[in-house]
Amino acid sequence: MKLITLAxxxxxxxxxxxxTQRQYGQVATVYGAIAIAVLILVLVLTVVIxxxxxxxxxxxxxxxxxDAPRLEAVYVTALTGIAAFLVIFTxxxxxxxxxxxxxxxxxxxxxxxxxxxxxxxYPRYGVSELGxxxxxxxxxxxxxxxVDFRLTSIDVIHAFWIPLTDFKRAAYPGYTQNFxxxxxxxxxxxxxxVCAEFCGLLHAEMRFNxxxxxxxxxxxxxxxxxxx
Amino acid sequence: MSSVTITLxxxxxxxxxxxxTEHKVLGARLCIMAFGWFALAGTLALVMRxxxxxxxxxxxxxxxxxxxxxxxxSTMIYLFAMPMVLALGAYMVPLQIGxxxxxxxxxxxxxxxxxxxxxxxxxxxxxxxxxxxxxxWYAYDPLSDxxxxxxNGEDFWIIGVLLAAFxxxxxxxxxxxxxVRKRAPGMSMLRLPTFTWTMVVxxxxxxxxxxPLIVAMALLEIQRAHGGIYTVPNGPFAYQQLFWFFGxxxxxIIFFPFLGAVSEVIATFSGRRWFGYRPFVFSLLFFAAMSMxxxxxHLLTTGGVPTRFFALTSTALLIPAGVEYFDSxxxxxxxxxxxxxAMLFAIGFLLMFLxxxxxxxxxxxxxxxxxxxxxxxxxxxxxxxxxxGSVFGMxxxxxxxxxxxxxxxxxxxxGRVHFVLTLIGVNLTFLPMFVLGADGxxxxxxxxxxxxxxxxxxxxxxxxxxxxxxxxxxxxxxxVLSLRRNIAAGPDPWLGQTLEWATTSPxxxxxxxxxxxxxxxxxxxxxxxxxxxxxxxxxGASELSGR
Numbered sequence: 001m002k003l004i005t006l007a008x009x010x011x012x013x014x015x016x017x018x019x020t021q022r023q024y025g026q027v028a029t030v031y032g033a034i035a036i037a038v039l040i041l042v043l044v045l046t047v048v049i050x051x052x053x054x055x056x057x058x059x060x061x062x063x064x065x066x067d068a069p070r071l072e073a074v075y076v077t078a079l080t081g082i083a084a085f086l087v088i089f090t091x092x093x094x095x096x097x098x099x100x101x102x103x104x105x106x107x108x109x110x111x112x113x114x115x116x117x118x119x120x121x122y123p124r125y126g127v128s129e130l131g132x133x134x135x136x137x138x139x140x141x142x143x144x145x146x147v148d149f150r151l152t153s154i155d156v157i158h159a160f161w162i163p164l165t166d167f168k169r170a171a172y173p174g175y176t177q178n179f180x181x182x183x184x185x186x187x188x189x190x191x192x193x194v195c196a197e198f199c200g201l202l203h204a205e206m207r208f209n210x211x212x213x214x215x216x217x218x219x220x221x222x223x224x225x226x227x228x
Numbered sequence: 229m230s231s232v233t234i235t236l237x238x239x240x241x242x243x244x245x246x247x248x249t250e251h252k253v254l255g256a257r258l259c260i261m262a263f264g265w266f267a268l269a270g271t272l273a274l275v276m277r278x279x280x281x282x283x284x285x286x287x288x289x290x291x292x293x294x295x296x297x298x299x300x301x302s303t304m305i306y307l308f309a310m311p312m313v314l315a316l317g318a319y320m321v322p323l324q325i326g327x328x329x330x331x332x333x334x335x336x337x338x339x340x341x342x343x344x345x346x347x348x349x350x351x352x353x354x355x356x357x358x359x360x361x362x363x364x365w366y367a368y369d370p371l372s373d374x375x376x377x378x379x380n381g382e383d384f385w386i387i388g389v390l391l392a393a394f395x396x397x398x399x400x401x402x403x404x405x406x407x408v409r410k411r412a413p414g415m416s417m418l419r420l421p422t423f424t425w426t427m428v429v430x431x432x433x434x435x436x437x438x439x440p441l442i443v444a445m446a447l448l449e450i451q452r453a454h455g456g457i458y459t460v461p462n463g464p465f466a467y468q469q470l471f472w473f474f475g476x477x478x479x480x481i482i483f484f485p486f487l488g489a490v491s492e493v494i495a496t497f498s499g500r501r502w503f504g505y506r507p508f509v510f511s512l513l514f515f516a517a518m519s520m521x522x523x524x525x526h527l528l529t530t531g532g533v534p535t536r537f538f539a540l541t542s543t544a545l546l547i548p549a550g551v552e553y554f555d556s557x558x559x560x561x562x563x564x565x566x567x568x569x570a571m572l573f574a575i576g577f578l579l580m581f582l583x584x585x586x587x588x589x590x591x592x593x594x595x596x597x598x599x600x601x602x603x604x605x606x607x608x609x610x611x612x613x614x615x616x617g618s619v620f621g622m623x624x625x626x627x628x629x630x631x632x633x634x635x636x637x638x639x640x641x642x643g644r645v646h647f648v649l650t651l652i653g654v655n656l657t658f659l660p661m662f663v664l665g666a667d668g669x670x671x672x673x674x675x676x677x678x679x680x681x682x683x684x685x686x687x688x689x690x691x692x693x694x695x696x697x698x699x700x701x702x703x704x705x706x707x708v709l710s711l712r713r714n715i716a717a718g719p720d721p722w723l724g725q726t727l728e729w730a731t732t733s734p735x736x737x738x739x740x741x742x743x744x745x746x747x748x749x750x751x752x753x754x755x756x757x758x759x760x761x762x763x764x765x766x767x768g769a770s771e772l773s774g775r
Contacts, residue, residue: 020595020598023595024595024596024598024599027593027595027596028590028596031589031590031593031596032590035586035587035589035590038582038586039582039583039586042553042557042578042579042582043579045557046557046560046575046578046579049557049560049561049565050560050565050567050575053498053560053561053562053563053564053565054565054566054567056563056564056565060564061564061760062498062499062500062562062563062564063500063561063562063563064501064757065503065562066500066501066502066503066504066505067503067504067505067506067507068503068504068558069504069507072504072507072551072554075550075551075554076507076547076550076551079546079547079550079551080547082546083543083544083546083547086543086546086589086593087539087540087543087544090539090543090593090594090595091536091539093593093595094535094536094539094593094594094595097594097595097598098535098594101531115376155370155376156368156370156371156376157368157370157371157464159529159601159602161602161603161668161670163599163603163667163668164668166595166598166599167598167599168529168598168599168601168602169529169530169531170527170529170530170531172464172465172530173370173464174461175462177531190677190679191677191679191680194668194670195670196529196601196602196603196670196671197368197602198294198363198364198368198371198671198672199371200294200362200363200371200376200377201290201291201294202290203290203294203670203672203673204290204293204670204672204673204674204675204676205290205675207677
């Protein structure tokens with residue numbers, strides 16, 4: 001329990017819990033709705049034009065109008081408006097998801113990617129969780145807290161991806177990437193994390209499990225690891 | 229001259245065949261070669277899809293799978309799509325602009341042999357001890373160095389890419405020079421047919437995007453042989469920048485000529501002039517210029533690029549793309565639509581590419597990209613652009629221009645079945661991949677856990693890929709049967725609008741006996757309109773005199 005107070009409530013230092021998943025969800029909803037609307041519009045328009053103008057009787061000549069500069073200018077303006085909306089909407093949400101790209105004084109997890117396994121260490125507590133090529137490690141994190149990741153690679157470029165968080169980062173050799181994530185659902189998820197940058201022979205097998213624990217459980221886990 | 233040709237011995241005839249600098253021979257050869265690589269790379273894809281039909285598939289091992297997708301992607305990009313684009317350009321551009329031949333045709337011939345040689349060298353990798361290249365089609369360093377990817381297969385791959393890229397660069401230069409210097413009298417730049425305009429922007433992009441690739445590949449080989457290039461701080465990231473500075477424009481390079489072919493098909497089979505020619509040309513130029521400023525969207529999760537800049541430039545591409553859709557639909561609007569197979573593929577192109585384009589706007593948004601990057605969502609996205617877009621466009625072009633090149637018509641009945649199978653196949657194969665990617669399946673995996681629940685969607689994709697294979701086989705059957713049936717196409721079977729339809733099929737050695745007057749980008753349509761106007765006038769006059 002003492003360990004938890006050492007870690008402190010990390011949300012205090014950041015002000016908010018980083019929630020990349022929510023940003024993804026909100027942008028995806030709006031983008032998805034627009035995309036499906038455009039797809040349906042073009043599909044319906046195409047079918048209507050083909051059905052109607054295919055039936056055009058032989059004697060009737062096709063239209064001779066071959067441009068409509070004013071209409072097209074209005075259309076381009078509308079497109080520009082849509083593009084501007086999408087960009088601004090994206091920027092607003094990116095500001096929130098890029099809040100993840102920071103460091104803070106909470107729980108630090110050092111993530112090391114290597115061909116072809118992950119390892120996690122908690123430097124402040126001297127605890128490490130090492131994976132091997134044949135048995136994936138488990139990333140233990142406390143629930144509803146910002147977890148401060150330090151990501152690096154020892155060999156080639158990898159990418160750290162936990163699909164549940166809708167967030168990933170590339171891992172470069174000799175270079176550390178900092179980001180903060182939080183996990184709001186407790187429980188153990190097998191194969192929750194993968195490598196998302198092709199890294200050679202066993203890229204497909206480079207996974208890890210995720211265990212999101214209550215802060216109390218997490219504290220007990222940390223002390224048990226320390227004792228061991 | 230002709231008497232000299234007759235007295236050639238067969239051996240020298242073979243040499244003449246190998247060394248022919250005629251643009252039509254060159255274009256046809258590029259096309260056949262590209263299609264051969266398409267079939268080979270497609271076969272690799274079938275093996276991959278079969279491997280993924282079950283979790284822990286045992287058809288090929290991890291190494292074999294890595295070789296398969298590396299060679300599939302590289303072959304499709306460098307040996308199929310790029311040469312196919314240049315094939316269309318080399319064959320059709322001189323015809324469309326009323327030229328007798330390609331400029332610098334010997335340089336173009338060297339380009340052809342460099343691409344073919346590069347492809348053969350790349351594929352020689354399969355016969356080396358460590359197998360073919362296996363570092364992916366973008367061969368990031370340090371994965372692609374000699375420690376992480378030992379063996380000569382990777383070296384052969386680099387040399388193959390270098391040669392193919394250099395060859396493509398040469399041919400593109402020749403096509404652009406042809407357009408700049410060899411236009412028929414009256415053929416001003418703003419009277420170039422729409423397809424030729426797409427070749428202009430394509431060649432401009434090749435000339436600006438390929439040098440960085442050639443440099444990146446040369447440095448990569450030096451890195452493999454001697455080290456010290458990308459081992460500097462941030463070297464791996466520098467390679468990524470170089471590669472994608474080429475890697476993004478290249479997907480437009482292998483897309484725009486097919487858009488151009490589709491625009492010709494839509495105009496012809498709507499019986500109308502292409503709508504909004506000037507905005508269309510401007511949108512192409514805008515697209516080509518912007519293609520140089522979007523590469524960073526491949527690196528949004530690296531922390532090394534200004535994400536907002538690349539999100540802005542990439543999203544802005546919806547404006548010129550929207551113009552192209554507007555012009556396509558407006559050309560069909562109130563036209564007299566003939567649903568030939570070429571037109572079906574052109575309409576399929578519009579709809580399938582739209583899925584690719586909309587998903588492209590999706591992944592240009594960083595909060596969405598953080599999820600999609602490196603996943604099957606990306607695989608789905610670019611296959612909708614490159615199969616749904618480029619390959620549909622290619623088939624539209626092939627059904628449209630086959631009679632011009634061979635003098636014979638392709639069977640429309642078989643063509644319709646081919647179209648329906650392709651449409652079903654492409655959606656069955658690639659639509660599930662959006663869902664798989666959103667659900668967390670990474671790209672380039674030979675294996676996935678049984679507990680992932682991904683098998684059903686993978687099985688749908690695998691079934692779709694077999695349907696695609698069947699559709700391609702059916703197309704080949706159609707080609708063979710149609711050539712054997714030998715139904716003469718005549719010079720202009722479709723009521724075409726551009727100059728290639730003003731000569732025989734196939735065109736004679738120097739293309740044209742005489743050229744019609746060129747007053748717009750659709751000179752044959754002008755002629756027909758004028759004749760119709762005269763007929764109407766004569767009919768009106770005779771009606772008057774009868775009264």
